[in-house]
Amino acid sequence: xxxxxxxxxxxxxxxxxxxxxxxxxxxxxxxxxxxxxxxxxxxxxxxxxxxxxxxxxxxxxxxxxxxxxxxxxxxxxxxxxxxxxxxxxxxxxxxxxxxxxxxxxxxxxxxxxxxxxxxxxxxxxxxxxxxxxxxxxxxxxxxxxxxxxxxxxxxxxxxxxxxxxxxxxxxxxxxxxxxxxx
Amino acid sequence: xxxxxxxxxxxxxxxxxxxxxxxxxxxxxxxxxxxxxxxxxxxxxxxxxxxxxxxxxxxxxxxxxxxxxxxxxxxxxxxxxxxxxxxxxxxxxxxxxxxxxxxxxxxxxxxxxxxxxxxxxx
Numbered sequence: 546x547x548x549x550x551x552x553x554x555x556x557x558x559x560x561x562x563x564x565x566x567x568x569x570x571x572x573x574x575x576x577x578x579x580x581x582x583x584x585x586x587x588x589x590x591x592x593x594x595x596x597x598x599x600x601x602x603x604x605x606x607x608x609x610x611x612x613x614x615x616x617x618x619x620x621x622x623x624x625x626x627x628x629x630x631x632x633x634x635x636x637x638x639x640x641x642x643x644x645x646x647x648x649x650x651x652x653x654x655x656x657x658x659x660x661x662x663x664x665x666x667x668x669x670x671x672x673x674x675x676x677x678x679x680x681x682x683x684x685x686x687x688x689x690x691x692x693x694x695x696x697x698x699x700x701x702x703x704x705x706x707x708x709x710x711x712x713x714x715x716x717x718x719x720x721x722x723x724x725x726x727x
Numbered sequence: 728x729x730x731x732x733x734x735x736x737x738x739x740x741x742x743x744x745x746x747x748x749x750x751x752x753x754x755x756x757x758x759x760x761x762x763x764x765x766x767x768x769x770x771x772x773x774x775x776x777x778x779x780x781x782x783x784x785x786x787x788x789x790x791x792x793x794x795x796x797x798x799x800x801x802x803x804x805x806x807x808x809x810x811x812x813x814x815x816x817x818x819x820x821x822x823x824x825x826x827x828x829x830x831x832x833x834x835x836x837x838x839x840x841x842x843x844x845x846x847x848x849x
Contacts, residue, residue: 555766616763666771670793698738706782707741715729
């Protein structure tokens with residue numbers, strides 16, 4: 546994967562395959578500590594301890610169509626390449642949380658990428674799922690919650706191209722403000 | 728700056744359009760492979776480019792959706808397009824730029840862009 550936002554797009558699809566109807570993605574950037582925390586939590590069906598232990602193995606998958614499952618192993622490799630780490634907490638019946646640490650200044654640290662495209666694509670592809678996206682940069686925060694958007698648009702489909710376009714630009718502008726309008 | 732107020736206006740605008748879209752069935756289907764392989768190869772900008780073109784051209788009878796791994800990961804990003812009453816066409820090594828041409832020539836005008844298809848890539 547070229548950047549973190551592409552990893553998140555891929556990983557969020559796992560959450561949805563696990564039956565989640567709420568996926569929370571949060572990014573916390575701490576310039577002082579040189580840390581970039583990336584978290585994705587879902588309320589899907591979760592995994593038992595045995596599955597959690599196997600999930601880092603690229604040759605483990607619950608799918609029957611293919612024999613590889615590369616999403617999580619690649620995300621772990623990306624975090625570790627920057628000197629960071631990946632932790633996973635999962636509870637059967639409750640959901641799964643992935644928390645990755647990236648060391649920002651490391652030469653192998655992936656850029657964040659276009660988060661607005663990842664969130665827009667996720668909403669478009671999964672109109673029945675709610676997404677909460679929070680992004681903190683030092684003390685500033687950006688928040689997008691599809692439940693709030695649904696309140697405004699009422700019966701209009703959130704996956705309508707016009708709405709998805711609005712969401713993309715809304716996030717893009719929000720993030721520009723987060724980074725001081727650069 | 729985008730505001731929720733503006734979203735309200737878009738809602739009003741889309742309500743009529745959506746009603747139109749509901750009345751028609753059997754339109755053109757665009758399916759983008761969005762598994763790990765597709766995403767890594769660049770499927771996200773391809774999916775969003777289709778969405779953008781559908782919005783800009785106001786194409787009412789075109790539905791865009793995603794699927795998992797289509798099965799030839801080395802040729803991702805892959806897109807399958809089915810026009811009503813016609814055979815499915817599989818496009819490979821897609822990009823946002825190629826999407827514009829595929830929409831204009833194939834989806835709108837019914838002329839398959841042969842050079843982008845899986846047959847041409849073999």
